[in-house]
Structures are given as C-alpha cells and as structure tokens.
Amino acid sequence: MIIFGGMGDLAMRKLLPALYMAFLHGNLPPTTRILSTGRQDFNREAYLAHIEANSRSFIAASNFNEKTWDGFLKLLEYVRLDVQAAADFSALAQASRAAAQRVFYLSTAPSLFTTICDKLAASNLVDANARVVLEKPLGTDLASAIAINEDVGRHFAESQIYRIDHYLGKETVQNLMVLRFGNSILEPLWRAPNISSVQITVAEEVGVGSRAGFYDGAGAMRDMVQNHLLQLLCIVAMEPPTSLSPDAVRDEKLKVLRSLRRLSLADIARDTIRGQYIRGVSGNQEVPGYHEEKNVPQDSKTETFVALRAFIDTWRWSRVPFYLRTGKRMARRSSKIVVEFANPPFPLFPQTAGAVANRLVIELQPEEAIKLQLMAKQPGSGMEMQQVALNLDLQSAFQQRRAEAYERLLIDVVRGRLTHFMRRDELEAAWQWADPIIEGWQTLDEKPHPYAAGSWGPAESFALLARDGHSWVE
Structure with a gap:
C-alpha cells in the first residue's frame, strides 16, 4: 500500500x-x-x-x-x-x-x-x-468531477477505482441494509404514506480549525451534503437490490440520485438554508466565529451550515420530504437518521391527539444505536399516553469487536470489495443535483444566516420544518 x-x-x-x-x-x-x-x-x-x-x-x-x-x-x-x-x-x-x-x-x-x-x-x-x-473531495463541481474520473480512468479500470466515503464504512450505516431488507416487519411500512418524513443530520462540534484554507473554498454543501448526506439518503431510500454484488447495490443508489427532484431558483430560496457560525460557547468554552478563524476572509459568504428539504420523485417516496442538515460548531457531535411514521388515521385518544409520532431513530455517532419510539399508556387510571423507546445498543448487543470505518474500508480495498465505494456515475449524479443549488446561491447572493457556536443552527432551519408540521429531532 x-x-x-x-x-x-x-x-x-x-x-x-x-x-x-x-x-x-x-x-x-x-x-x-x-x-x-x-x-x-x-x-x-x-x-x-x-x-x-x-x-x-x-x-x-x-x-x-x-x-x-x-x-x-x-x-x-x-x-x-x-x-x-x-x-x-x-x-x-x-x-x-x-x-x-x-x-x-x-x-x-x-x-x-x-x-x-x-x-x-x-x-x-x-x-x-x-x-x-x-x-474526497472528488472535484468541486460536476465538470471537475468528470475531469478527475476521465483522467484516473485512462489508467485504471472502473473495477480498480475505490472512491472512499468513510460514512459508508460505519457499522450502523452498513446495518441499514439488513435493517431494511432483512426484516419483514419494516419493509412493508418503508414507503409513503406510512412514512411522513425523513431527517438526516450530521452535526459537528468542531469549527474549521486548520482546514480553513480548504474549507472556505468548499463550504458545507461540497464538503458534506454532496457526499456523506446524499450517500445516507441513498441507503434509506433505495429499492431492494437484486443481490449484494457491488453493481447491484450501486445501481439502486444511482436510481435514487437520479430521482432526486431538481430545485428551481424559487425552490432554492424557499427550501434551503445557509448558515455561518459566529462567536459562542462550545464545550463550556468561548470559541471564535467563522470570520475570526485563521485564513478566513472577513467578507467570506461560505456556509458552515446547510439545511434543506428534498423530494424523491418515485412511487415509494411520493410527497415524503427528506430534511438534510449539517453544520460545524453545533451543540454537539451527532449523526443520525430519523424516520418519522404517519400518525394513525383516527385519533382514538383525543386528549393526546398531539402525541409524538412513532419514529425510528438510527444513531450513527458518537454512539451507534437503533431506537424505535412508540406511544405507551402511562401507569394509573385513564388512557394518558407517553413516548417510550425500544433501544438496541449495537455496542452491547454483539460480542464481536466493531472496527472503525477506515479500518473496515481499507480491508475491503485489500480484499477487492467495491460495494461500499462510490461508482463514477453515482458521483456525477450527486454533483448534477448539487451544482444547481450552489449556482442558485451565487445568483441569490445572500449572506448566510448567523448562528451562535454551540447552538443547533439558525432559527430559519427550524422554520423550514415547522411549516410542514415537523421539527428537528435533537
């Protein structure tokens, strides 16, 4: 090596x-x-x-x-x-x-x-x-990604190229395949209208630090959304592959990327939120704002936070919003997928008609766990409900050692396993969706919304979900 x-x-x-x-x-x-x-x-x-x-x-x-x-x-x-x-x-x-x-x-x-x-x-x-x-990053836009793929492809066949995204090496991410396609109790429900929304959050507690020189030319969309978050979205939304062979799995992920609804300029203005952290408190310490970081221009409009609403135009996901969120200097380090199920069609318990919906929460980091949040009757007389959770702690459920993402993926490279690496057409399809959003932001020429370091992002990101009757799950 x-x-x-x-x-x-x-x-x-x-x-x-x-x-x-x-x-x-x-x-x-x-x-x-x-x-x-x-x-x-x-x-x-x-x-x-x-x-x-x-x-x-x-x-x-x-x-x-x-x-x-x-x-x-x-x-x-x-x-x-x-x-x-x-x-x-x-x-x-x-x-x-x-x-x-x-x-x-x-x-x-x-x-x-x-x-x-x-x-x-x-x-x-x-x-x-x-x-x-x-x-990563494999390019800064579609044109540069195509150029890299062409140049590398002159010397290496596609079967020799391993485009690494370490999120695909996480145990819980790989377990999503088994969760979805190995359990008959979930697959029939994994579609509209049974699911009302899906949230994907990748929050970082750290700032840009020593990466400011690179990061200011990239921003959260290029650094996180175009790769990590879209890959997670693909695994949540894909159809069952015909087998576990690399191309069968990646074919289904590609279909998801090609089904992502393209955002018009009006959609971008309404359904995307850009943020930039300012001075605040993180880990009980005061930390600088983005413009105070070394090597960051004072007039920079680079986003350190993105929240957006996306739709997948397929029968399975018709009219189901996917909310994506990522940011630096957030309240805490947390990566999770939240699948929110639709409420029962008739409120049998009217006194708690506003009860929390059933949710499947898949935590990727810092802990790896799967939680099914249900409503249960409170002890005592009457039929008052309370949310409870069925928790699967993946750390304690298995005796086997859980390898870190890079270790697992490097072993895959050595053994010639391509399933958890991006194929060329996947990468380019992701850029085809992300590029118009980045270009739309440049056309709109608006400053990112400020948010205090140590918070969960700008208030506008909460309004994005609230207008659909949803809220971020922290």
Whole structure:
C-alpha cells in the first residue's frame, strides 16, 4: 500500500491507526508493506519518530500492544517524493518492485490526482492487479468531477477505482441494509404514506480549525451534503437490490440520485438554508466565529451550515420530504437518521391527539444505536399516553469487536470489495443535483444566516420544518 500524502493529517489520524488495527487483528496479508510518501527529507528513523509523535496517540490505549506496534512499524517505509518529479517515481518503482499487488491511496488535493496517475503509469506501476483509492473531495463541481474520473480512468479500470466515503464504512450505516431488507416487519411500512418524513443530520462540534484554507473554498454543501448526506439518503431510500454484488447495490443508489427532484431558483430560496457560525460557547468554552478563524476572509459568504428539504420523485417516496442538515460548531457531535411514521388515521385518544409520532431513530455517532419510539399508556387510571423507546445498543448487543470505518474500508480495498465505494456515475449524479443549488446561491447572493457556536443552527432551519408540521429531532 502506497500512501500519497503519507505525512498528512488524514494519514496520521486515520489511515495508519486503521492499518495498525487491521494488522493487530490479522486482517492484513503477512507480506504487506506500507510505503508513505512525502516531500520531507526523512530517513526511515526520522519517519518512524514522526509516526510515534503524531499517529500513535490516535490508537486507543485498550488496543495498543507494544510488541504488535513494533511488528507493525516493520511494515512501514518512507519514500521522499515530489509528485511533479518523474525521477521520484522511479525511486518509488524501485522501492515497490517486489509487490505482487499495489494499492495506491491518494490522500492529497484532488488537483494532484491526474499528475500522480499519469506518472504512476509512465513508471510502469499500474497493472491489472493495481487498485487506487481516491479520497474526497472528488472535484468541486460536476465538470471537475468528470475531469478527475476521465483522467484516473485512462489508467485504471472502473473495477480498480475505490472512491472512499468513510460514512459508508460505519457499522450502523452498513446495518441499514439488513435493517431494511432483512426484516419483514419494516419493509412493508418503508414507503409513503406510512412514512411522513425523513431527517438526516450530521452535526459537528468542531469549527474549521486548520482546514480553513480548504474549507472556505468548499463550504458545507461540497464538503458534506454532496457526499456523506446524499450517500445516507441513498441507503434509506433505495429499492431492494437484486443481490449484494457491488453493481447491484450501486445501481439502486444511482436510481435514487437520479430521482432526486431538481430545485428551481424559487425552490432554492424557499427550501434551503445557509448558515455561518459566529462567536459562542462550545464545550463550556468561548470559541471564535467563522470570520475570526485563521485564513478566513472577513467578507467570506461560505456556509458552515446547510439545511434543506428534498423530494424523491418515485412511487415509494411520493410527497415524503427528506430534511438534510449539517453544520460545524453545533451543540454537539451527532449523526443520525430519523424516520418519522404517519400518525394513525383516527385519533382514538383525543386528549393526546398531539402525541409524538412513532419514529425510528438510527444513531450513527458518537454512539451507534437503533431506537424505535412508540406511544405507551402511562401507569394509573385513564388512557394518558407517553413516548417510550425500544433501544438496541449495537455496542452491547454483539460480542464481536466493531472496527472503525477506515479500518473496515481499507480491508475491503485489500480484499477487492467495491460495494461500499462510490461508482463514477453515482458521483456525477450527486454533483448534477448539487451544482444547481450552489449556482442558485451565487445568483441569490445572500449572506448566510448567523448562528451562535454551540447552538443547533439558525432559527430559519427550524422554520423550514415547522411549516410542514415537523421539527428537528435533537
């Protein structure tokens, strides 16, 4: 495995700890070698010292074993490489000459993908057994995504390309397939008019931090909605695939993306909310607003929060609103899917006619759990109702260890499993839906609504749901 950007933040925080965990549990082939590339003029000792200082702390103490760690370090090598220098790729070819199979992980800016793939091919490093992993963001719009796909596709077949979205590696996300299609009690209800709305929230407690330089050119729509949230929407809304083969699953996800109703300029003005955090309190500490972050222009109109209403024009989902929400500096870190079922057609209990609807709440992080919220009779005389929940804590329900998303997906790459990676047409269909919204915001030229850091976003996002008789589930 050759990691481009191997000295970067993602490699240190996620990739190397994930590979260590895979090694710890015997999920890497015994002949595995991991080559990290970077422009630093390090020898191997300096590289290993850098890993000790910057990556080891991201491994939980309960999983750390000194002997295993020493064995893992023996797999690692460092190759100094400037992606613009053809001679450096010759050195990379020499370092990996004995490999029966090469996995190239491109953890770099997407603008470098073309150059890297061209030079890999020119150095005879790409063969029928090679695989390439493309880290998001894959482009900034449809045109750039097509260009990246074309350039990478000149050297790698579609079956060799792994477009990674770490949300697809989460245990609870993958469990959605079983929840939906492995339980006869749910599938008949999983449609209009039984379901009245669906909410998908990915809230982050952190601000932009050191990513401000990248983030200000992207915003929440490109950074989160176009990929993570749309992938979650696809799994919730897809039809049953004919099998669990990669293309059968991805065919159904593609149909969802192509069925998403395109928003007109009037729809964008009415059904989308952009926000930008201002100074507030998060984690009992005062934190700066977006314009106070380092490397953020004072006149920036980049959104750090998006809420929107979407519709899927199919028989199954006719007139069912999907509410998507994501933001930075929110009240707490939380990712969840809420499926709200329609109320009974006749209010048999009129004194509580405004009772909370039945909901299936699928929590993705920080905990992984599934909760079915029902109404039950309160103890005592009379028929007063109260909401109760049937809780499935996935952490305690199974004895098996639950791998982190990157570990699971890296093992999938090694084993050649494409199901939980995006196909080219999926990526482009997502951009086809997102691009007009971004362009509409530019046409409207409105400032994002301010919201205090540590809150759940601007008030306008609550009004978005309230006019349909719904509310966000916190």
